Amino acid sequence: MTRVLIITGDPIGPRMAGPAIRSWNMALALAEAGNEVTLMTTTKLQPVDAPFELTLVTPGENDAFAKLEQWCDVVVFQGHAMRQFEVLRTTDKITVVDIYDPMHLEMLEQGRELARATWELRVTTATEVLNEQLALGDFFMCASERQRLFYFGQMAALGRLSPTTYENDPHLEGLLSVVPFGLEGTPPAHERDTLKGVLPGINADDKLMIWGGGVYSWFDPKTLIRAVAKLAETRDTAKLYFLGTRHPGVDQMGIVRESHDLATELGALDSSVFFNEEWVDYADRQNYLTEADAGVSTHMSHIETTFSFRTRILDYLWAGLPMVVTEGDSFADLIETEGLGLTVPAQDADALAAALDRVLYDDAFIAECKRNVARVREDFYWKRTLAPLVNFVANPQHAADHAETRRRGVALGGKVPKPYGLRHDLRMAWHHLRHTGVTATVDKAVARLRR
Structure with missing residues (x-):
C-alpha cells in the first residue's frame, strides 16, 4: 500500500x-x-x-x-x-x-x-x-x-x-x-426535472443545447448566441442553456456580461438563450445533461485552443449527446474522425447555425452520432x-x-x-497601484477580503 x-x-x-x-x-x-x-x-x-x-x-x-x-x-x-x-x-x-x-x-x-x-x-x-x-x-x-x-x-x-x-x-x-x-462508468440518471417544462421559456418538447461548464474569455459564446438567435428565426423550439457562469474558484470574467448584453440586444435572452447565474452541484449536473439534446462548445482560434483539452466534452460523451464544436483542438479532431457530431470554423455564425439545425432536427444523423458516442466514450472512463x-x-x-x-x-x-503572506500582498498591491490605479486596487482588495 x-x-x-x-x-x-x-x-x-x-x-x-x-x-x-x-x-x-x-x-x-x-x-x-x-x-x-x-x-x-x-x-x-x-x-x-x-x-x-x-x-x-x-x-x-x-x-x-x-x-x-x-x-x-x-x-x-x-x-x-x-x-x-x-x-x-x-x-x-x-x-x-x-x-x-x-x-x-x-x-x-x-x-x-x-x-x-x-x-x-x-x-x-x-x-x-x-x-x-x-x-x-x-x-x-x-x-x-x-x-x-x-x-x-x-x-x-x-x-x-x-x-x-x-x-x-x-x-x-x-x-x-x-x-x-x-468520465464516470455509470451512465447519468435523470432524477428530477430541471429545465424542460420547468424553466420559463423552455418547454417540455423544445430542442435543448447545453453549454457545460463555465464561460471564460478563451471561449466564444457570442458567436454561439448569434447562431442560436439566427436559428430561432425558423426553429422556435431551439433553446440554449449555459450551465454555469459563476465558477466556485475563479472570478467572473467580462465575457459573461458581454454574452448577457449580446443576448439582450438580439432579443434572445430568456426566449432562446438562457443563463444559469450560479454553478450546478457536481452530483446534480446529470439532471441537466439528460434533458439536453446536444452539447455545444465554441472557442476562438489561437494557440490556447491548439493545446487545450475541453473537459466539458467528457460530460457530453457521458450523457450520449451529439455535439457541435469549433474546429482546432484535439477533441474537434476526435469528433470529426469518429462521427460524434459536427465541427465548424471559428466565429462563423452561419455555419454554426446550420450545424446546430442538423444535430437538433436531423433524426437519422442524430441516431448515428449517438451510436458513435456510445462506442467512443468507453475509451474515456476514469478507470481507463x-x-x-x-x-x-x-x-x-x-x-x-x-x-x-x-x-x-x-x-x-x-x-x-x-x-502568499504580507510581503506578497504588499508587492502585488504596489504592482496594481502602479499599473491599474487606486480604484482598481481597492476593488481587488475588497473582493479578496470577501472570499
Whole structure:
C-alpha cells in the first residue's frame, strides 16, 4: 500500500470544477486500488462524503503541510502547489505533476482584459511555475498526445530529455504519460426535472443545447448566441442553456456580461438563450445533461485552443449527446474522425447555425452520432484514463535523473518569492497601484477580503 497525497488548488465540495473533479477521481481510483489517500485543497473545503481523507491546507500553513509531506510516499499535485509549499522543491518523496492544463497558454487569453503589465506578470509567473515543476518532478501527466509533444519541447529546453532519462526508456513513457480527463462508468440518471417544462421559456418538447461548464474569455459564446438567435428565426423550439457562469474558484470574467448584453440586444435572452447565474452541484449536473439534446462548445482560434483539452466534452460523451464544436483542438479532431457530431470554423455564425439545425432536427444523423458516442466514450472512463497513474503508484520510483533534479531543487532554495503572506500582498498591491490605479486596487482588495 502506498500513501498518496493529492493536492488541488480548486475548492472541494458539492460544487466542483475541472481541476477538483480530476483530483477527486484520482483519489477515488487510487483508494480503490488499495492505497491510503488524502486529498488536500489549498482554497476551500466544504462537507462532502468521500472514501478517503479530505483536508484544507492554505499557502503559508507550512507546519501543517510538513506533516502531510512526511506522512506520504507520493505527492500528486497540479497548479501552483510547488510554488506555494517550498518543501516540494527539495522533498525526497516521489512527485507526480499533473500538467493537463497548460496554464501559461491559458493565461495568454485569460489575461487579455487586464492591464498590460499585469497580463505580462501572469504569463511570466505561470511559465516560471511550470518550468520549475518540469525541472523537478519525477512523473508527469498531460491530457493528450498534442500536449505530450508540446511539453517534450519545454522539457528538452530544461535538460530533462537526457541520456539518463532516455537510456532505458526511449519513448519516455515513464517520464510523461497521457492521462486524459475522464468520465464516470455509470451512465447519468435523470432524477428530477430541471429545465424542460420547468424553466420559463423552455418547454417540455423544445430542442435543448447545453453549454457545460463555465464561460471564460478563451471561449466564444457570442458567436454561439448569434447562431442560436439566427436559428430561432425558423426553429422556435431551439433553446440554449449555459450551465454555469459563476465558477466556485475563479472570478467572473467580462465575457459573461458581454454574452448577457449580446443576448439582450438580439432579443434572445430568456426566449432562446438562457443563463444559469450560479454553478450546478457536481452530483446534480446529470439532471441537466439528460434533458439536453446536444452539447455545444465554441472557442476562438489561437494557440490556447491548439493545446487545450475541453473537459466539458467528457460530460457530453457521458450523457450520449451529439455535439457541435469549433474546429482546432484535439477533441474537434476526435469528433470529426469518429462521427460524434459536427465541427465548424471559428466565429462563423452561419455555419454554426446550420450545424446546430442538423444535430437538433436531423433524426437519422442524430441516431448515428449517438451510436458513435456510445462506442467512443468507453475509451474515456476514469478507470481507463487514470491507469498510467494507478500503475505508477503501484510501483512508484524517482525519475532516472532524480539526483540532478534534487540538486536543482536545492539550488532554487528560497530564491523564489512566496506567493502568499504580507510581503506578497504588499508587492502585488504596489504592482496594481502602479499599473491599474487606486480604484482598481481597492476593488481587488475588497473582493479578496470577501472570499
